[in-house]
Amino acid sequence: MIIAASHPTVAEPTLDERQLYLPTFVRILDIKPLTDLEKVFTFELPNGRPLGHRPGQFIEVSVLGVGEAPISISSSPSRSNKSFELCVRRVGDVTSALHSLKPGDKVGIRGPFGRGFPFEKFRGKDLLFTPGGLGLAPLRSLINQVIDERAMFGRVVILYGARNPGELLFKDELKHWDEMEDVELYLTVDRGDDSWTGNTGVITTLFRHISVYPRNTVAATCGPPIMYRFVLMELFGKGISEGNIWLSLERRMKCGVGKCGHCQINNVYACQSGPVFSYKEIKGLEEAL
């Protein structure tokens, strides 16, 4: 086809717009197995530039030929100038492919996308973190950023539950948090084993161990869908207001940019307005929890 320059058309899109769906390649620096199903991957961006994320944001991770999946960023922006971490559970095609990779291999990423936790609003507040299972992965990003600016916050209380002791994630870090004098960590497992001497029961059983000053407390929670209803009841039971409870909701975002429709919760696109929401924002959305 011969196209004369004078044909009525409009300008070409800019370079940045052109790259919306094209991944950037990052190199795996390190892989640490955490449990039978979860590994932590450390990635290095080209030219040593930072990812520029906020806790609670996610990226689209590509293994070419297998596909792309949204995964929340597990490292704190305060600790990852030239690298970042993802905690990945082997659960589908892309995550299984990721688990088979080795340090030095490359994967594609797009993002970071979405709205993370409103970190600035948390300053001066007492913080109550209630991650369940793999929900620790995104909350770890926030918790470590808080710890790195510890003086800016009031109390830091972490209630973390897993199904069994073998599924507790980031055990080294849990030990470190436990040893910190200004972090209160409570652990529980649904089912203990011979070596487990801690609390047994679902995460809600930990709430009886703590009391909080509700007017100055902000809660952040992330876990499997079934967990939210019960954790919310406990948080309300402590008198924490709906606007001070922040949840990170899981959806399978295919595009990350508010187009594909997969993450839509009623009229809200989780990839744009979330994935972090206050309970106040989602309580009217029937499909949220």
Next chain:
Amino acid sequence: MSLHILKKEDLTEFLTKLLPDYRIAGPVEENGGFIFQEVSSPADLELEYTTTILPPKKFLLPTREVLFKFDNSNGGEIQPPPPAMPTIIFGMHTCDVHAVQLLDQVFSAGHTDPNYVGRRNQTLIISVECLSPCDAHSFCKSMDTLSADEGYDLHLTDLGDSYAVDIGTPAGQQLLEQYAQTSMATPDNVQRLNNVLGEKWPRFPYRLDFDVSDLPSLLNMTMKSPLWNELGERCLACAACTNVCPTCFCFDVRDEIELNLRHGQRVRVWDSCQLDEFATVAGGHNFRTSRALRQRHRFMRKGKYILDAHDYLGCVGCGRCARACLVDITPVGVFNELHRQLEVEGRL
């Protein structure tokens, strides 16, 4: 902008002159129906058509498109798709013009979608004024899409022996000046246009029992209606409704790899909220488990959610989903039934 007159016998010449420079897609008769298709000769185009199975959306958001090709042998090299071809979509009905305006908004809002916008920027629209309803499923008059003030580059109205040509954009004006033999409309032509347009409106029935501006609040009040469960009982979850919809834009992204396991491509394909796995997350939890919830989501998008997000109603009244549905779930039927239920409950 301004009104020109194109003699009917000059239309073929206009299109013939465009063909070397543009890919031309328009309505073509096939198996007793009509489809939008790329043509190699203007003679294949049928401007007097009822409706098409798929909307012309497919030229802007193809059913399947390559986002990039990759070569895994060298740590992953990617090659973006070639730039879009200059395209003219000819003969678009005004319902579809309204739908494209919505799609333009969706794909340019927030993050600009380079693939859609790249094609859209290379696409000119020559639409046509509908003078009678496509069939009994059309409800364009109720949706206020029976005509269009904008959204086209050129717009044709059949005046009998000639077309009145409305110029919608500078690009349309340039197209007309460069490729067509036209004359400025005379007062007689304008009078004829008034008559044609004046005569057309009574031919189209209102089919909603209420004003379309009430549709979003109607849906707001009927989230818990028992009708959704009834639709869920009937719906086959075949996704025909969303596949033929001119305003549906949801998609899936998939990788395809060749047998050598090195070369492949990432493709984007149309997807449907009516399919079981659409709102499923890793680990298997599904946030819209039933057909009832998925039908409700579809109608909420059409009459409310898309309007909330983009200021355009998500339904243009073309009737394609109603024609495609095997169990006779129709927007007119659903919206009117919801309205009737509120009336019976005394909630209006």
